[in-house]
Amino acid sequence: MLDETLVVMVGEFGRTPGLSAAGGHDHYVIQSAALGQEKAGAPRGATTADGSDVTDYSWNGRGGSGARYVRPEDVEATIYSALGIDWATVRGDDPYRRDFEYVPFASTGAYGPINELWS
Numbered sequence: 001m002l003d004e005t006l007v008v009m010v011g012e013f014g015r016t017p018g019l020s021a022a023g024g025h026d027h028y029v030i031q032s033a034a035l036g037q038e039k040a041g042a043p044r045g046a047t048t049a050d051g052s053d054v055t056d057y058s059w060n061g062r063g064g065s066g067a068r069y070v071r072p073e074d075v076e077a078t079i080y081s082a083l084g085i086d087w088a089t090v091r092g093d094d095p096y097r098r099d100f101e102y103v104p105f106a107s108t109g110a111y112g113p114i115n116e117l118w119s
Helices: 072-082
Strands: 007-010 033-036 054-056
Touching (some): 007 072
């Protein structure tokens, strides 16, 4: 069953592993999601020791545009892609003929699925 299961863990932000100089935990927005469909013990990507930045992006970005941070829209596109839904769909079939994008700005190439999860 796990061969057909996508595990998604998302929080509002990442936390530092230890206390900061001010005695609290810092918020690191870029480390707030984890997705997986890989074998256990095969992590992808890496951060600095304190979690403040990415040291290995482990993906190429949409269309091989180069490594970059994973944004919430990329996570959304990945989930749609895993479900077989065209994540770049723009619909205009509401009563007012307004465009509705499944993933905002995906049609411009700004976001896309993390295809490396399937390799």
